[in-house]
Amino acid sequence: MKKIALVTGSRRGIGLGIARALGREGWFVIVSATAPQADDLLDELHGEGIDCVYRKCDISSAADRTDMIDWIDRTYGRLDLIVNNAGVAPAVRLDLLETTEESMDRLLNVNLKGTFFMCQLAANRMIDMQSRGLSDYTPRIINICSMSAYTSSVNRGEYCVSKAGLSMVTMLFADRLAEYGIPVFEVRPGIIRTDMTAGVTAKYEKLIAEGVTPIKRFGTPEDVANCVLAAAGGLLDFATGQVLNADGGFHIRRL
Numbered sequence: 001m002k003k004i005a006l007v008t009g010s011r012r013g014i015g016l017g018i019a020r021a022l023g024r025e026g027w028f029v030i031v032s033a034t035a036p037q038a039d040d041l042l043d044e045l046h047g048e049g050i051d052c053v054y055r056k057c058d059i060s061s062a063a064d065r066t067d068m069i070d071w072i073d074r075t076y077g078r079l080d081l082i083v084n085n086a087g088v089a090p091a092v093r094l095d096l097l098e099t100t101e102e103s104m105d106r107l108l109n110v111n112l113k114g115t116f117f118m119c120q121l122a123a124n125r126m127i128d129m130q131s132r133g134l135s136d137y138t139p140r141i142i143n144i145c146s147m148s149a150y151t152s153s154v155n156r157g158e159y160c161v162s163k164a165g166l167s168m169v170t171m172l173f174a175d176r177l178a179e180y181g182i183p184v185f186e187v188r189p190g191i192i193r194t195d196m197t198a199g200v201t202a203k204y205e206k207l208i209a210e211g212v213t214p215i216k217r218f219g220t221p222e223d224v225a226n227c228v229l230a231a232a233g234g235l236l237d238f239a240t241g242q243v244l245n246a247d248g249g250f251h252i253r254r255l
Contacts, residue, residue: 002028002051003136004076005232006068008059008118009086011038013194014144017221018083018228023050025229027081030072032057059086059114069121078134081232082122085144087111089159089196096157104158111162112169115143119173119184127180141177141184142231143170144224147247149188167243174241183240185231190247193218214249 005022009015011033019029023045029052031038031045038054045052057068072079088110090103119141126139148160149167167186174184190213191197191204197218208216227244230236245251 001076001078001135002026003080004028004030004072004078005081005083006030006032006072006079006122007083007085008032008057010083011035011041013196014189014192014221014224015083015085016041017225018085018144019052020045020048020050021222021225021229022081022083022232023048023052025233027232028052028076030055032068033086034058057086059084059118060109062117065114065118065121069125073125073129077132078129078137079122079125079139080137081140081142082118083142083144083228083232084115084118086114087144087146087162090156093155096154099157104161107158107162108165111159112165115166116169119143119169123173123177123182126182130180138234138237139182140232140234140237141173141182142228143184143186144228145170145186145188145243147188147190147245147250151250170243171241178240181237183231183237185236185240186243187224187227187231188243188245188247188251189224190219190245190250192224192246193220208248212250213247214252214254217248219246219248 005027007015007019010019010031019031023029031052031054036056042054058064145166146163149163170184170186224246227246
């Protein structure tokens with residue numbers, strides 16, 4: 001049996017790029033998002049030779065999270081990799097002095113709380129699966145975070161707070177799961193060309209041209225996916241807790 005990978009929030013954008021990359025490397029991929037179905041997408045991926053299925057999951061729902069992990073166990077009997085990519089941006093960018101509780105609750109419920117408990121569910125099931133004598137079973141967890149984990153954007157403060165918390169989630173689970181040999185990684189995208197950045201393309205193009213990133217171009221979902229492949233492939237296991245910056249060098253402090 002192929003190794004099984006779950007990629008949350010993978011109907012488009014970065015998540016879809018990750019699902020494609022894993023599929024091309026021979027993984028069986030569970031594509032997941034909040035939509036009830038994604039038949040057109042599955043037809044497209046199958047046409048590319050990618051072995052995958054689609055399963056609805058809203059990670060902000062405890063019932064959906066549990067249902068997903070239980071279904072994977074019943075159907076495949078193993079979960080080799082979970083890539084926690086699902087996340088949302090503010091519906092409206094508001095100044096920090098005007099941010100609403102509703103927006104804060106929405107972002108924390110999905111980006112932070114939802115991902116935390118997906119990690120918890122997956123980790124407990126992976127520990128259980130380790131005791132079953134599965135062939136070639138080396139489970140891993142990868143969280144897709146953001147450069148907003150450490151970068152102030154005062155017109156979307158709730159997003160920054162949610163991503164800063166998610167960065168700590170990765171560190172905590174990397175620490176806790178080390179005794180079980182389950183490495184946990186964080187991939188931190190920078191300015192990536194996706195639907196989420198479509199509304200501010202002109203702003204970012206100007207910043208990139210002015211040198212906000214040493215590599216003067218938008219990132220792509222494939223750039224993020226390559227970091228996921230590096231962590232998923234096993235070569236970085238001793239570096240559990242490591243942050244992989246897919247950001248064109250934005251994290252480099254320069255004078």
